[in-house]
Structures are given as C-alpha cells and as structure tokens.
Amino acid sequence: MSQAKFVAGIHIPANHPNDPNGKVTSFCTAFILSKTEIITNAHCVYDAPYVYVVAGTKVVSDANQKIKIKVEKENFVYHPYYSHLIFGAFDIAKITLKTPLEFSDTVGSIELVDKNYKLNNPSEVVTAYGYGVLKNIGPSILRRCDANYISDVERANTFKSSQTLYFTTGEATNDGAILTPGDSGGPVVSKTNSKIVGITMGINGTTGGRGAFLPITLFLDFIRDPKSVKPIPPPLTPNEAKFIAEITAPEKFLTAYKEDFADADEDTQLQFDAIIFSKTEILTCAHGVLGAPYVYVTVNKLSRNATKLKVTEDQIEIHEKYSLSGLPFDIAKITFKEPLEFNDNVGSIDLVDKDYKMNDPSEMVTVYSDVVLDGTMRTRRYDTKYLDGAKCKPKLGAVFDANHLMCYTLDESMGAPATFGGPMISKKNNKLVGMTLIRYSGKPIIFQPIAPLLDWIRKPKNHPFRKNILGNDLNVASISHFVRRVICDQTKVFAISQSSTTICE
Structure with a gap:
C-alpha cells in the first residue's frame, strides 16, 4: 500500500442501478486527490443514496476496514454531461469528504498532469491500478498493470470514435487479466512523471482485453471546480419544439453539396431544421433544398407520433437573390398542398415585425438546435446575445456580410448547433427573429435575420414581381x-x- 497509497476503494450499496436485483454490494476504484477530494467514475456513484470510501487497504471487499467513510449523495457530484445510458461519455465524479483523511505511509494523494499533457505517444508506458475481481470470483484485491497507448490509427480501426475515450494495451502482470470488474474509476499513472493521466472506465472484451480510460486533461476544470462546468440544457419536450420541423433531403441532388457527395446515392440523406410559421408554410435554409427534386418534412419530430410528409420541388421556393457564392438571402419557403393539423405538439411561431431592430447586443434571444455533446443528438435551446457586426467581421472574414447577416456566440462547453435552419426567438416578444445558417469551429455562428425578408416571406407565390x-x-x-x-x-x-x-x- 505504500506504493499505491493514493488508491481508494468505493463500496456501492445494494439497490444501486449497477445491481438491479438489490442484493449485492458492488465495488469500484478511485484515487485520492487531497485529504477531502476523491475522484472516480460517475457510473460508480450514479443514483446511489450513499457510498463508502475506503483507503489504506489492499483488499477493498473486506468487511472490517480501518478507514471507511460514509458519504451521502449530496457530497458527490458527477459531470453534468454524463449519461448512464452512454458508455464512456464524461464518466467522472468527484466525492468530497466532510471528515479529512489522515495521511500516513499507506494513505496519501497524487498529482494530476497539466492541461497541455499529450496522450498520443504509443511508446509511453502507463500504469493502471484497480480493485478488480479476477474471473468474477474472489476478493477485490488491489493490482496494477503496465500498458501502452494505442496509436490513433489503430484506435480508429478498432474502436468507435469518441471525444473522450482513449485506449491502452499491454501485457498483463496479474494472472493473465488486464482489467476486470471493480477496476472502474481507478487511476492511470504515467511512468514518466508519476502523475495521473487518466481514469479507468472499462474493458472491451472483444479486442483482446484492451482497456478504456478517460484522459484527465479533458476534466481538469471539472475536478478543480465542478460548478464551473455549466450543465447542458435539457432536451426539449415535443410541446416546447412544436414549431420546429425537420427536413430530410437526398444529398445526391443538393446543389450546394454536389462536390462533397458526388458519389452519394438517393438513399443518403442530409438532415436539418425548419420553422413552421403557418399551417401551410415553413422556412428553412436555401442551401439545404436547392436542387432537390423532393424532400421530406417531419413535424412533431420529438414525439413518437411524428408525421413525415413528402414535398416536391414545385412546393419549394428559393429566394431569388440567393447565391452559392455567399450566405445572404440563404432562405427557402416550403408550401404544403394540404394544411398541417395543429395540436399540442405541432404549431407555429409568429414572425417579428418589419421594423424590428437587431442591433442591441444586450438583448437576449433563444436559439433552438440539434446538438451532439453527450453522445447522442438532442434538440435543445440556448440563451445568447447578438454580437456587434463590427466584432463579427474580423473573426469571420469575407464570408460574413454585415449588411445582410448577423452573428452570435455560444459557450462551446454547452455544445453548439449541429444542424442549420433552426429558429432564433426573441425573449422580449417571443417572435422569430432569425434562422441559424452556419457555424465554423471556434468562431461566431452566422444567422439570417428575418425582419428584412418579411416582404419575400409573406408575398404569395404568383406575386407580379416574381x-x-x-x-x-x-x-x-x-x-x-x-x-x-x-x-x-x-x-x-x-x-x-x-x-x-x-x-x-
């Protein structure tokens, strides 16, 4: 234990989600960051009413432990992006002890690597520690295993891609096992600097026993101050998103994507959002429908009772000033032949007036968009503010036309729009003021103001100046x-x- 005094164990009580039969106390591993701070996997504490933290022990499953501290649910916090339904994503938790540990020869702490530490050197050796149970029987005994990183190329060919997973491989040193049940939450330590580089998450039994761990560099802000990580806004209910529709278009025909998807077949679909503003009319981005002989429009998209309608090109109208060489006037209107049936989950949003001014950086607006952050796509909404056009231009360059477009920023830790065509709604009057067009990584997000286009949106299809x-x-x-x-x-x-x-x- 003097060699691994920073390793702690977690006792999870019966009735924990990991034990649906509610009969067996399960175990996890953790590491000691300070006398009052313990780090482990989120899945080890998720939904548990309390856990016990044990330290200074070689066998975590012993009933009689010298150091065994009960920690109530309110004293541990898991990452706000964590989902117990998705393996690996943001699987980290911090436990705070009300009674500090007494450090000794067998109980102590360990340092974390810096934020700029790189985990891409396959030749570097790391050591994983854990209270794994061999062959699913016997006591949970502390063991360690030396391993190497898998190269990015090999990892991409072996495992599903993930922003938060890295994998290790190496020769087992304990009875032929690398990682076993109970190792979850254990520290992965660099042999180069003796600091924590990761947290063990699990094992992929189909790939020769290779283990998965979270790189600690991605979670330093959370570890230091969990409150500094803003939670992801919850997914919207069908009623809250009743004015949002979804467009599915065949990539093969889309003019804006012909070069990118030259080999696509008709079944390859591109999805994006649209906005319902009447029973027969919706708005979306021109570049997502231009050239398509047909698209599908899904209303009530968040419900199991979603309705999918086929729309042909004669029902799609592109703004006459739109050009693929720029973003201004990137708007299209789809007209249904049969009116939609409005209900609690399908409805419209009012458009702003023509004299609405969008030049107040202090005004709050709400953006709706599909976002991928917790491993799955969810429709969410975010409050944000307009940016002054003078600030957008230097950051976006020639692509930004301040005469016809505007922009906003989002806290990217909360995600950013993964689809275009989504609505922007004023919090002042609850009316549609804009539509998201495009985003570039690390730059403001461009949107199309609605007020300057009202004449075009509202004029009938057979208007004389057509x-x-x-x-x-x-x-x-x-x-x-x-x-x-x-x-x-x-x-x-x-x-x-x-x-x-x-x-x-």
Missing part, C-alpha cells in the same frame, strides 16, 4: 459555385457571372 422583364416566370438556377444568377427565356439569356456568360439549355 415575373421577369419578358413576363415569363422567373427561372432561377444555380449552375455552379461561380455563377451567381441565371435568368432564361427561350432564346434570351441574362447571366451575372464572375467568369463568363453561361448558356441555359
């Missing part, structure tokens, strides 16, 4: 990334191009 100068229907086609707009009428062609005149067939 006719070209020859009196025929306007036919707008996006020929390439360089052609801005092509207007065709039998033998006459009007083209605005950066390179050359384009002939329409």
